[in-house]
Structures are given as C-alpha cells and as structure tokens.
Amino acid sequence: MSTLSPVSPNSAGGVGSRNAPDAGPELPVRRERPFSRSNLVQTLAGGYIPLIVATLVVVLPLLWMLLSSFKQPGEIVTTDLKILPQGLNLENYHTAMTTVPFAGFFLNSLIVTTVGSTVKVILAILTAYALVFVRFPFKNVIFVVILVALMVPPQVSILPNYILIAGIGGKNTLWGIILPGLGTAFGTFLLRQHFKTLPGSILEAAEIDGAGHWRRLWQVVVPVSLPSIATVALVTVVSEWNDYIWPLIITDRPETMTLPVGLTLLQNSEGNGAGWGILMAGAVLVIIPILLVFAALQRYIVAGLTQGSVTG
Amino acid sequence: MTRQLTGSPAVTAQAVPAPRRRGRWSGRTRRDFFVFLALALPNLALIAVFTYLPLINNMYYSTLDWTLGSASATVVGFDNYIAFFTSSDAPQVLGTTAIFTVVTVGGSMALGLLVALALNAKVRGTTFARSAVFAPYVLSGVGVGLVWLFIFDPGYGVLSWLLRGIGQQSPQWINDPQLSLVMVIIVYVWKNLGYCAVVYLAGLQSLPKDVMEAASLDGANGFRRFMSISVPLLGPTTFFLLITTMISSLQAFDLIRIMTPLGNGTSTLIYEAYLQAFGAYNRAGYSASISVVLFAILLIITVLQLRFVERKVHYS
Numbered sequence: 001m002s003t004l005s006p007v008s009p010n011s012a013g014g015v016g017s018r019n020a021p022d023a024g025p026e027l028p029v030r031r032e033r034p035f036s037r038s039n040l041v042q043t044l045a046g047g048y049i050p051l052i053v054a055t056l057v058v059v060l061p062l063l064w065m066l067l068s069s070f071k072q073p074g075e076i077v078t079t080d081l082k083i084l085p086q087g088l089n090l091e092n093y094h095t096a097m098t099t100v101p102f103a104g105f106f107l108n109s110l111i112v113t114t115v116g117s118t119v120k121v122i123l124a125i126l127t128a129y130a131l132v133f134v135r136f137p138f139k140n141v142i143f144v145v146i147l148v149a150l151m152v153p154p155q156v157s158i159l160p161n162y163i164l165i166a167g168i169g170g171k172n173t174l175w176g177i178i179l180p181g182l183g184t185a186f187g188t189f190l191l192r193q194h195f196k197t198l199p200g201s202i203l204e205a206a207e208i209d210g211a212g213h214w215r216r217l218w219q220v221v222v223p224v225s226l227p228s229i230a231t232v233a234l235v236t237v238v239s240e241w242n243d244y245i246w247p248l249i250i251t252d253r254p255e256t257m258t259l260p261v262g263l264t265l266l267q268n269s270e271g272n273g274a275g276w277g278i279l280m281a282g283a284v285l286v287i288i289p290i291l292l293v294f295a296a297l298q299r300y301i302v303a304g305l306t307q308g309s310v311t312g
Numbered sequence: 313m314t315r316q317l318t319g320s321p322a323v324t325a326q327a328v329p330a331p332r333r334r335g336r337w338s339g340r341t342r343r344d345f346f347v348f349l350a351l352a353l354p355n356l357a358l359i360a361v362f363t364y365l366p367l368i369n370n371m372y373y374s375t376l377d378w379t380l381g382s383a384s385a386t387v388v389g390f391d392n393y394i395a396f397f398t399s400s401d402a403p404q405v406l407g408t409t410a411i412f413t414v415v416t417v418g419g420s421m422a423l424g425l426l427v428a429l430a431l432n433a434k435v436r437g438t439t440f441a442r443s444a445v446f447a448p449y450v451l452s453g454v455g456v457g458l459v460w461l462f463i464f465d466p467g468y469g470v471l472s473w474l475l476r477g478i479g480q481q482s483p484q485w486i487n488d489p490q491l492s493l494v495m496v497i498i499v500y501v502w503k504n505l506g507y508c509a510v511v512y513l514a515g516l517q518s519l520p521k522d523v524m525e526a527a528s529l530d531g532a533n534g535f536r537r538f539m540s541i542s543v544p545l546l547g548p549t550t551f552f553l554l555i556t557t558m559i560s561s562l563q564a565f566d567l568i569r570i571m572t573p574l575g576n577g578t579s580t581l582i583y584e585a586y587l588q589a590f591g592a593y594n595r596a597g598y599s600a601s602i603s604v605v606l607f608a609i610l611l612i613i614t615v616l617q618l619r620f621v622e623r624k625v626h627y628s
Contacts, residue, residue: 048437050430055441058448058506064470065459081473123355130351135344142356149363151614155563155582156603157366159373159589159596163380164366183358213347242452244566249590260454264570267458276462287455294450298443301450306511 062287069093069281073274092281099269099278101254105262106285108174112247112258113240116178120240121233124187129217131188132195133203143192149185155245162249172256177247181240187232190304194228195221231304234297241290259286367607373600380594392601401584405602409580412497413561419501421553424508425546429538431509432516442513446506453503453566460499461486461571489577496571496578500564508553515549516542555617562610581606 068076069092070085096102127146131139161180170176198221206216222229244260251257254265263282270278294301374392378385396402427445431438448456463469464485472482485495519542527537565582572578575587581602589599 047433047435051433051435051437051441054427054430055444058444061459061463064463068462076468081470126351127355130348134348134351135341136348146359149359152363152367153563153607153610155565156370156607157363159600159603160366160369161362180362183355183362185359188355238450244454260452263454263458267570276465276468279458280462283455283458286452290451291447294447302446302510305449306507306514
C-alpha cells in the first residue's frame, strides 16, 4: 500500500500467442506449432472471444445511448427498429436544452466540480504534508481520525448535513452543494501514503538551504509528487461531477441544479416513449465528459480507485 | 505572537540538525506546532463538522418524533427503531437490502473474476479491453441508469425488440416490483464489475509464475491450475473485494433513484431512509433511525475487515 503506481499495464500483448515457439525442445510439455489449427482455436476461444464479449457488453449500451441521442421520436417510437440514426440530428440536444435549463446545469456542474476539486486537492496536499513532515504531538491519532472518516459512508450523513446546511441558508446555493464535501479523507490518505515514500534527503537539502515549510512543500514535495496529486485530482473530479444524492437533496430549483439532478428533472418531463431520444442526449452530456477524461488519463484514475481503499 | 521567540534559535537548529532537543518546547517545535495547525486544521475541521458531527446528530435525531421542516420535535427514545422493526415494511426493506447486496456482490465478483481471466490472456488488445471494462465504474449513475432504463423499456427498448425477435413479450421491468429489483441489480453489476475485474487482474498478475509452471510441468491442466493455485492465492484479493463491494452495495443510491423513483420493490435501507425523509413523508426522526441501522451494519463490516485483514491484503 505504499506505492501509487498504477495497476500494471504491462500485459499489452506483444508476447505472441499462448504457446510461444521459443520454449525450447527439452520441456516435456507438449507444444504446438504457432499457427496450427488447434492453437488458433485455442487462442480465439481462450483469448479473443471472451475479451471481445466483455468489451462489447460494456461498449454496446454506451454506443446505443450515443446513436439514440441523434434519433427523431419517430425513429424511437416504432416497432421497426433501425440501429443507425437517419442522420446526425441535433434536435434532441436542442430540445433538452430548451425544455430544462441544461446549459445552466452544465455550468453549475462545471463550477461545483472545479471549485470543489481544487479546494479538496489543496486541502489534501496541505494536510498530508503536515502529517508527514511537520512535527506535532498526536499525529497518529489524527491519522486514525482521518482513516475512520474514510470509512464513514457519506450517505448516512445526508439528513444531518441537510438540516445543518439548510439552517445556515445553503439550500439552493452552489456553496451549499460544495461545502459539506470539501473535507477530504481520501485525498489526504492517498497523499500521506505517497509522501511517506519520498526520500528524506531531498527535503534535508532544502532545509539546509534555509527553505521553510511553505517553500519545501511547493518547491520540493509537490513537484516530485505530481502523479499522485493527479490521481487524487482526477478521482475527485470524477466523484464531484457524478455526485448525485447530496445535490439532489440540497437543491430543488433549476437555477442551482447540477447535471445529474437536472437529468432527473428532464426525466420527469420527458419520461415517455417519445422523450427517450432527448433523455439519451442528456445522458450523453453527463457521461461523455468523464468518459473523455477517463480515456485520456485512465491509468491515474484506475490506480486511485483501486488502491486508495481502506487497507492501511 | 510567537514570531519573536522563533528567530535565531530556529536558524541554529537548521544548521545543526543532528542533536534534536526533546521534551522541551524549543522555538522550532513551537513553530511546527502552529504550522501543523495552519496546514491541517481547515481540512480536519471540515471532516469534523460534515463527517463526524452528522453521525452524532443522526443518533440524536433518531430519538425524535420530528417532521422535517417542523420547528418542534418530541423525544421518543427508541420508538422510531421499534416502529421500523415492527412495521410491515421492515421485512421487505431488510430483505431487499440483503438480496440486493448478496446478488450484486456475488455477481460482480464472479463476473469480475471471469473478465479478469479474459483480460489476463496473452493476446493483443487487453489494455484497451481493460479500460473499456473499467469505464462504467467511473460514469455517472444517473446517466447510466437512464441509458439502461431505455434499453429495458418494455415498449421501445432494444431488449424488448430482441425478445420480440424470438417471439417473446418483454417483461414489465418497471411496473413489476420483483423484476425492477432484478433490473437494478443487472445494471449495478454491469456498472461495478469492472472494478472487481481490475483488482482481480492485478491479483492474477502477481501470482508466482514458477508455481504455475511447475504445476503445468506436473501435468495440471488450466482448470486444475486455476482451482488449486489461483483461487487459494487470490484469497486476500477476494476478501478485500468482498468487503469493499459490500460496503458500496449497501450505499447504492443513484441507480435505484433514477430507475425506480418510487422504490417499488427496490427500497433498500439507504433508499428507504431517503424516501422517509425526502419523499412524501418528511419523517426525519424515523429516517435517521434507519440511517443509524445502516451505519451499524457498515460499522460491523468495517470492524470485521480490520480484525481479519491484518495487512495481508496486497493486491498490487
């Protein structure tokens, strides 16, 4: 649990087929020639077919979403199903934008995600640095407090937080959406684990040069920790963008709704057969940005989500 | 006000780092004390107010007979808990929670292991497939729920079209309480199995290759090697996944809310707590008591994990 290297991506093929011919003749295991028929069958059945099936199961529903978002109501409310839309018709996107204030939802999501993630990452960096490099009594107690917070499910805090935030006037405000999620146990934990692995010598050098904590943090620790910080930042962005239960509860007016909450509103107004194309256009708008981020930077996200869990 | 005290002694301490003065509050220790607070306090305060305080408040609210938004509440002790556990809803909610959790955990772990085996094959394209399979895990539950709701739509969904192709009528996925639970479970497994697959894949790739080779020299076939070597050695990974997926299944909300807004047959504990407080009833105290029950279950799972894990779970 000390390293943050992404789950190893080294199985990228290139090893050749299952029974590589360079195994040497002295092995008693029966080997087959690389392009023999049984070998081909085995490679297909054991290698490609399960892989393709698994990929299709994931990709097809998303592809269906994208295709349907371009379909006119007449192409959806029909028994004569066509797979491809008649054309790149953006009518559904237009309807989605005009039925509900979709551009506003998008903007709200963007603000909530940007502000929330930025503050959370900065707080995580500061706290993790303090926990690792600044002398303080009870640091272990504080770390346990953070670890336990990591395990407290946010869902059970919904009602008390609603009462708290609504009580101080945060209902239907963007800060009311952002504020309760700002404390970050996850990012602090992940970065603390990483900072622990940094060699002490680089900091000692900076210390001898007279650099204070602030400069050591931003000029030494942060630059060498960028991959871990990227991991925390991306995982935070993904969860802020997708967050649903809290914005759903704390907003009931369209002006401050985020995209997932706005989609719920759209579902209420378009939840009949003809509205599916519009709903798919809405789903595209909430899904595609994260899908693009994931496609570009997936190794950080996978690493953060599969390793940042609760094993101390 | 500490500034005067920290001036020159700190400089000498920096120049000669070896002999650390302990026990006394040197200027540098004192300065570190305040540096620590300045750096960590904002985050710690937020965690205290929005993570720890709600736990206590929830327990307090659960002892109240209180309508959300009302200015007055009466203390009723354990009445909310008694009301929940003796209500006709309780067996249904607890049963739904159990079915949803067991099937989604079992389903995503079993399918995740199968997908991991496929991803572990030495063929081209595994990197792309791994990314593709993991992708649903990071996508918005609301978006994913809508996409699948359309696929399951008995009138115009692609599933009903496929079923008509083989001469079947589409089941009423949305209106039938049992089928809507099945539907939500299928989508939940679809969304989460990539997580299990990637964690299992890391486990598979860390298996000792020499043991595998030795077994294969001894004539053990692929299935035998899998059952006798991979499965036992993946034990820690399996345990880790069991705990993490169980905790997330118990908290599943987005898909249930978007696919079955009325909780028709899909009211798990978390969803029932939501409906009671923020649905039609505004029963804040009653909802809080359900949240406390859910929290107690999650706490038990977490404690079990901490007791049995003992840092043995390494999956990378």
